Amino acid sequence: MATSTAPIRAAEHPDPPPATKKRSLWAACLAHALHDGYTDGLYAFLPIWQAQFGLSYAMLAALRALYFATMGGLQMPAVRVLRGVSSRVALILSTVVAAAGLLIMALPSGLAGLCIGLAVAGIGSSIQHPRASMLVIDSYGKASRGPLGIYNFAGDLGKAALPALVAVLLPVLAWQPVLGLMAGLGIALAVALAWLAPATLSAGQASxxxxxxxxxxxxxxxxxxxxxxxxxxxxxxxxxxxxxxxxxxxxxxxxxxxxxxxxxxxxxxxxxxxxxxxxxxxxxxxxxxxxxxxxxxxxxxxxxxxxxxxxxxxxxxxxxxxxxxxxxxxxxxxxxxxxxxxxxxxxxxxxxxxxxxxxxxxxxxxxxxxxxxxxxxxxxxxxxxxxxxxxxxxx
CATH class of the missing domain: 1.20.1250.20 (MFS general substrate transporter like domains)
Structure with missing residues (x-):
């Protein structure tokens, strides 16, 4: 059965109940916190990678660019490709792909595996920002300014918490297991998103x-x-x-x-x-x-x-x-x-x-x-x- 692409009227999609709004906001905030935590947590690994792989500062910058280029440059393509899926599916996919990237980095596959993993993790994170923001807009409609501020704030919490956790773990564990634990957090969040995020996109208000x-x-x-x-x-x-x-x-x-x-x-x-x-x-x-x-x-x-x-x-x-x-x-x-x-x-x-x-x-x-x-x-x-x-x- 074909799906209409015409704008959906808000009246056909009543305002979500408060509990659903809160769950949606939690889903968006947790996704933002994890993905921004991944982004800043990678900085803690740079000195270790430099020593292990004999990298110059320019090469370290190139490694960092692999993640940031895919995360920043693929946001618009990601929106187009995933236009027809719900916020739940999009955020779960985003988180699973980012976690898979960290797992690839943790494998004993040398510098090539590290580069591939960084690019894959960036692809996963490229999905999160626009779809999580849309989830907040869809849930709160015209009252979304404040919730978007909370969503924005959640990213800073992730930037503070996950790098601090990495800094505590690295003196105790090798860097590969630490990346594995970070990936495990992503898988756990993906499971939580299956309950928190709505199964369908309430696109009426936003569209x-x-x-x-x-x-x-x-x-x-x-x-x-x-x-x-x-x-x-x-x-x-x-x-x-x-x-x-x-x-x-x-x-x-x-x-x-x-x-x-x-x-x-x-x-x-x-x-x-x-x-x-x-x-x-x-x-x-x-x-x-x-x-x-x-x-x-x-x-x-x-x-x-x-x-x-x-x-x-x-x-x-x-x-x-x-x-x-x-x-x-x-x-x-x-x-x-x-x-x-x-x-x-x-x-x-x-x-x-x-x-x-x-x-x-x-x-x-x-x-x-x-x-x-x-x-x-x-x-x-x-x-x-x-x-x-x-x-x-x-x-």
Missing amino acids: DRAAAGGRGGFGILIVIGTLDTATRMGYLLFLPFLIQGRGGDTPEIGLGLALLFIGGAFGKATCGWLGERMGVIGSVMATKGVTALLILATLFTPLTEMMIVLPALGIVLNGTSSVLYGAVPDLASKGDLGRAFAVFYTFVIGSGGLAPIAYGAIADVGGQTVGVLATVATTVLIVPLALSLRPALRR
């Missing part, structure tokens, strides 16, 4: 909302998201050196990063609701204006005062992303919200990889302060771009 939209401004939103990520990754490049320049040592650098990340996680969890109350434009202008001021403050304050500033800076530096994710359904072109999320994430992930290189080149020429001021200039540039969204949002 109807997207079809009624086509409002324009989505390209501007992508540019804002790209610049926002560039600012964040650029500042993180310089922060250890700023602390070191104030007389801080390794413990202080670790503390400073932790304070920034704690504030960032809180910002991602709360700024989605800020977007609901202040609107997209007001929230972006407020968070980016404060970001610029606090980055400048870290250039001129002593170490103790700088440490006090860092949690607040983390809130606004990271929190904007939740506002932007929540605006995707409002500004995406009609017809395919899943593809819109895939496009958005592709540019954001790409910016995260390329921006530190650009800011590093600026600092190499003009010095560290000029590099940090370049991140401030990028942040300030977001403000007029946010204002240019007003006509699209009014429509």
Whole structure:
């Protein structure tokens, strides 16, 4: 029996009950936490792989690129290929494929097996971002800004928890069993997703909302998201050196990063609701204006005062992303919200990889302060771009 591709009216798909919404949000958040944990947990293995396989730093960067290139570059193809499957199937497949990639890496197959495993794991993770985001949108409809902030926050929890677990296990176990345990977490999550995630995609709200939209401004939103990520990754490049320049040592650098990340996680969890109350434009202008001021403050304050500033800076530096994710359904072109999320994430992930290189080149020429001021200039540039969204949002 043929399946119609026409937009499904929201009235045909009643609002899911609260328990179903909560299960869907849990499914999306757990998937995000695991896959982002996989992404950052791989960093802990780099020194071990360098020693075992005799890799240069350039070759290590190439290894990392295998994962990030497949994860970032295949999001749009993944959405197209899996268009006809439910969120449950998509997220389970995403998690199983990523875990399979880790298992391939853990096999005694040398550097070639490691490369293949990294690419396979990246393919699995490429599915997660757009489909998990769509699951939240489908469940919460117009009230999805806050839940998307929680989803965004869950990724930071995974980035903190899984690398810490890897760091504890590596001195005790060989790296292959540690990868096997990480893969086991993925299989366990896949089993949990079979219960948590809905069996069918409640596409009525999302498709109807997207079809009624086509409002324009989505390209501007992508540019804002790209610049926002560039600012964040650029500042993180310089922060250890700023602390070191104030007389801080390794413990202080670790503390400073932790304070920034704690504030960032809180910002991602709360700024989605800020977007609901202040609107997209007001929230972006407020968070980016404060970001610029606090980055400048870290250039001129002593170490103790700088440490006090860092949690607040983390809130606004990271929190904007939740506002932007929540605006995707409002500004995406009609017809395919899943593809819109895939496009958005592709540019954001790409910016995260390329921006530190650009800011590093600026600092190499003009010095560290000029590099940090370049991140401030990028942040300030977001403000007029946010204002240019007003006509699209009014429509």
